[in-house]
Amino acid sequence: MHKVILFGNSVFAEHMYFLLTHDSEYEVVAFTVDSKYIKKDRLFDLPVFPFENIQSVLPPSEHLMMVAVSFQRVNRLREEKYTQAKNKGYHLINYLSSKATSFPGLIAGDNSIILENAIIGPYVQIGNDVFVGSGAIIGHHTVIKDHCFVSPGAVVLGGVTVEEYCLIGANATVKEEVTVARECIIGSGVSINKNTQEKGVYFNPPPELLARRSDELRSWLTWPLRAR
Numbered sequence: 001m002h003k004v005i006l007f008g009n010s011v012f013a014e015h016m017y018f019l020l021t022h023d024s025e026y027e028v029v030a031f032t033v034d035s036k037y038i039k040k041d042r043l044f045d046l047p048v049f050p051f052e053n054i055q056s057v058l059p060p061s062e063h064l065m066m067v068a069v070s071f072q073r074v075n076r077l078r079e080e081k082y083t084q085a086k087n088k089g090y091h092l093i094n095y096l097s098s099k100a101t102s103f104p105g106l107i108a109g110d111n112s113i114i115l116e117n118a119i120i121g122p123y124v125q126i127g128n129d130v131f132v133g134s135g136a137i138i139g140h141h142t143v144i145k146d147h148c149f150v151s152p153g154a155v156v157l158g159g160v161t162v163e164e165y166c167l168i169g170a171n172a173t174v175k176e177e178v179t180v181a182r183e184c185i186i187g188s189g190v191s192i193n194k195n196t197q198e199k200g201v202y203f204n205p206p207p208e209l210l211a212r213r214s215d216e217l218r219s220w221l222t223w224p225l226r227a228r
Contacts, residue, residue, distance in 0.1 A: 001027040004093060005058055007051065007081050008068040009033050009043055016068040016095070016113070017044060023098050030058055032065075051084075060089035067092065067111055067129070071149040074183055075129075075165045079147040082111050082129045092129075109146065121158065139176070151188070163198075 004026040006013050013031065020026045031043050035050035042048060049057050065085050069078040085092060092111040096102065099116035106120055109128030114120065118132050121140035126132070130144055133152035138144065144162045151170040156162065159177045166180050169188035174180060179195045186192055187203035196202065 001025060002093075003027055003029045003058075003063045005030050005032055005049075005054065005063050005065045005090075006068050007032050007065060007085060009037065009039060009048060010068075010070070012070045013068040014043075016066060019095060019097065019115075020066070024095060026064070026093060029063070051081075055088045055090075060091070063090070064093050065090040066095070066113075071131075071167050074167055074185065075147045075149055078129060079165070082147070115152075127164075133170070 006028055009031055017028050020028050030046050031048045032051045032054045035052055038048055067078055067081045094108055094112045096114045097116040100114050100118045102120040103122045108126040111129040112126055114132045115134040117135045119137045123141045124138050125143045127146035129147045132150045135153045136150050137155045139158035141158055142156055142160045145164045147164055148162055148166045150168045153171040154168045155173045157176045160174050162180045163182040165183045168186045171189045172186045173191045175193040178192055181196045181198040183199045184196045185201045189204050190202050
């Protein structure tokens with residue numbers, strides 16, 4: 001089995017450790033993070049090494065790496081560690097869940113992660129360092145560029161272009177042929193039906209809390225239009 005170092009010690013990294021251990025050809029042999037963020041020196045009974053000198057402990061000639069970081073700073077943190085790992089000489093692996101659906105010809109860069117029940121349509125191109133969450137749908141002829149994060153349940157329909165450093169929230173929908181501009185945040189449940197502005201932040205209004213309690217409503221079937 002190929003030996004892999006996981007960058008990260010958060011719950012996101014723990015999640016990727018589980019998936020790589022139970023659903024891949026890789027063997028995770030260690031974790032690494034910047035020394036100031038080391039909470040304990042072992043995780044899942046594996047050593048946690050300072051990232052600053054990881055190459056002298058576990059050389060890139062013998063080990064691969066995955067940067068298991070979420071979308072902090074609109075994916076900038078993950079991109080920084082991705083670049084630093086490559087500069088140290090590491091080859092960064094991909095993870096494509098055995099429970100995801102994809103088609104021949106899928107193009108995906110390194111350090112890309114596609115989780116279970118995601119559906120990746122034909123002629124899709126996924127850049128470097130891209131995360132696609134559980135149950136997300138990426139439609140045919142879509143291009144997702146580097147350092148993007150597509151949350152669970154998001155739907156990106158056919159012919160969409162998602163520029164670098166974008167975050168698409170859970171259950172958001174991007175309609176056909178739309179371009180999501182660089183560094184956009186698309187909030188959970190938002191529907192995008194036209195091109196966005198660079199660095200735009202798109203959120204739905206918060207849900208309304210009604211004055212009446214649930215046990216005061218006559219029927220869930222008629223709530224809230226006929227509630228008295």
